[in-house]
Amino acid sequence: MASENTRVAIIGAGVSGLAVSHHLNNEDTVLFDSADHYAGHCHSELVDGFTWDDGPHISFSVNNYVQDFLVDQVKGEYESVETVSSNYYKGHWIGHPSQVNLYQVPEPLRTQCLESFLATRDDQRAPKNYQDWLDVAFGPVFASTFPAAYTRKYWTVEPSQLSTEWVGNRVMKPSTEQVVAGATGNIGLATSHYVADKNTRYPSNGGFMGYMHRMAEAANVQLNTTVNSINFGNRELVLGDGTTVNYEHLVSTMALKKLILASVDAPDSVREAAKLLTCTNFLRVDVAVNHPAIRPETWVYVYDEDKYSVRISVTEKFGPNNAPKDCTGIQVEVYGSEYRACPTDFEAVKTGVVNELIEMCMIESRDNLRYVHCKFVPQGNPIFDHNRAPAMKEISTFLDKHGVQLVGRYGEHKYLMTDACIISARRVAARIGGGDGAQHDVSEVSLSAAG
Ligand SMILES: Cc1cc2nc3c(=O)[nH]c(=O)nc-3n(C[C@H](O)[C@H](O)[C@H](O)COP(=O)(O)OP(=O)(O)OC[C@H]3O[C@@H](n4cnc5c(N)ncnc54)[C@H](O)[C@@H]3O)c2cc1C
Incomplete structure (x- = not known):
């Protein structure tokens, strides 16, 4: 079987992997991604004139470095978006929060x-x-x-x-x-848990993925290439086609649980700890509608437990080019996990979600539907259950011994937004370059560094 050598092997070409490579000037780095496209969760799809992100994405970073970095990635072509969010509860619309x-x-x-x-x-x-x-x-x-x-x-x-x-x-x-x-009237406080001010941004073209192209074009990305197993002690990866890759530095952005379970030399205690890590998953229901948005919200939180819809977002309110003229793209997330499985009957979900949107007066009628697509997304958010902290300690102790660098929401198993992924990537690149990277701590991303 073939074998390769690289100084820096990066598992995953989402924003985290791409940003690590970028901050190493793409020198002697190779990114392996099992998907047929780069960008991971920052991927966007164009279907019949509608652009769909992989779950609603917008940059609400207040971090100056990240803001400038992203402006550069889209050569200044972005929209400043004033977001409006609301809550739906049993027929009532309640301002947010x-x-x-x-x-x-x-x-x-x-x-x-x-x-x-x-x-x-x-x-x-x-x-x-x-x-x-x-x-x-x-x-x-x-x-x-x-x-x-x-x-x-x-x-x-x-x-x-x-x-x-x-x-x-x-x-x-x-x-x-x-x-x-x-309790007596509108106090004019329209903050949301993420959005600290009105300075939210979105690429002018191509959906949220617009932020990824420049980084990906400059990087050495191998798509359709799954990392099947890892020998941390030997500093060796085995790819899907059997090729072995020897590395000096390993950066992983793949799900931490899967990384450990794919290793040939993690001790049982570390494997048992990894099995305790859980993540939500979700169904992404993309509803293409042939009339303009009826309501003002960019996104809506739905409290009714008898409804599929958890969060509803309106795509052209993120980027005006996300839907054809006089049309609206409505994306609905329906969540599941190992604790409670996502519904498996996609037709029932599609019918149910459309009924809910009609009930909420976000769609006039079924006659206005261009199409409804439903897709299972296997990773949403790491769940901060009580198993997480002790499991992370056990796993980190082991990986630190082997110098493995973890980056990103799934790599670090933290609730990181893209800005925190970029800061984390910058820190890891500094470490690989010989520093300790301490100056690039994700806590500087004040709104999205939890965990
Ligand atoms: C519903 C939702 C909404 C969000 N909204 C926002 C938002 O509004 N703003 C914001 O800033 N952030 C948002 N985020 C967070 C953001 O998506 C993540 O922080 C970011 O995309 C994580 O990027 P990543 O590169 O770390 O991981 P990923 O994007 O998951 O990339 C990891 C890559 O690794 C690859 N991979 C996995 N296993 C292997 C393997 N064995 N071999 C090779 N490749 C492998 C995958 O194919 C993937 O491409 C949201 C996330 C979700 C789920």
Whole structure:
């Protein structure tokens, strides 16, 4: 069988792998990706005039380095997007974040939420899990009606099954004054867990993937090339066609669990730890509609547990070229995981999702559908359950010994956005270059560095 040598072997040509190679000036680096395209989760597809990202993507980075980096990748051709998000609950539209827009919550629930919030303001306990965090932040009635329901839909687990490491400033913790005022009227606070200001950006052309082309064109990417097994001790990979690749440095952006399970020399304790890591997956339902968007939202969170839809996004509100003129592209995410499987009957999901969009007045009628596609996406978000932290410790100790560099949302098994992936890639490139990379810590990406 053939064998190759490279100084830096990178598993995965998503944003993380591409950004590592870029920050090494693409010198003596090779990226292996099992897919037939680069960009990983930042991939976009053009279908019948509609551009679909792999789940809704927008850059809300507040980090100057990342902002400049991305501007450069699209040669300055990007849109500044003013996003609007809302919540849907049993026929009611509630401004985001709903905890400071209680005035749109129907009675008697509104009063119950407010009273439960006020009655628990002395609750100063240190939260042991996300359920505690919610109860302390919002009071039990709001917590159980809204975020707990959303947690079951999005994270596929009960809030008590999650730690609080990932929360950061993703979930807005309101002051008493904000909640009280928001129960009587609009206080004009339209922040979201990601969007700190209005400075969100999106490539002008080609979907979110527009950010990836320059990096990929300059890199040495081998597509349709799966890394089948890894011998960390020998610094050797085996590819799908049996080729062995010897490396000096290994960077992995593939799912951490799969990396460990593909290794020939990880001890049993590390393999057992890896088996405990879990991720959500999701169905991406792309609904192409032949009339313009009816509602103003860029995306919507759906709280109703009897609905498939978890998050709904409107593609041409990310980038105006994402849908043909006078049409709207609506993408709906339906989540699953090892804890609770995604629905497998795609036809039922498509029918159900369209019915929900009609009920929510986001589509006029079935007659307006151009097409509805449903696709299973095997990786969504790493789940911060209570197994994660001890498992990560066991795995990191082993990989550190072999100098393996982990980058990205799935490589690091953290809830990283693309900006944090880019910073993390820059840090790893600095380490490979001989430094410690400490100056490029992902904590500098203030909004998206959880975990
Ligand atoms: C629904 C959703 C919405 C999101 N929204 C946003 C957003 O609005 N803004 C934002 O900044 N971020 C967003 N993100 C996060 C963003 O997508 C990720 O942070 C980023 O894409 C992770 O990139 P990555 O390169 O680390 O991983 P990936 O993109 O998954 O790339 C890893 C690559 O490794 C390859 N691979 C895996 N196994 C192997 C193997 N054995 N051999 C060879 N190749 C392999 C895969 O094919 C893949 O191309 C979102 C994520 C999701 C899921």
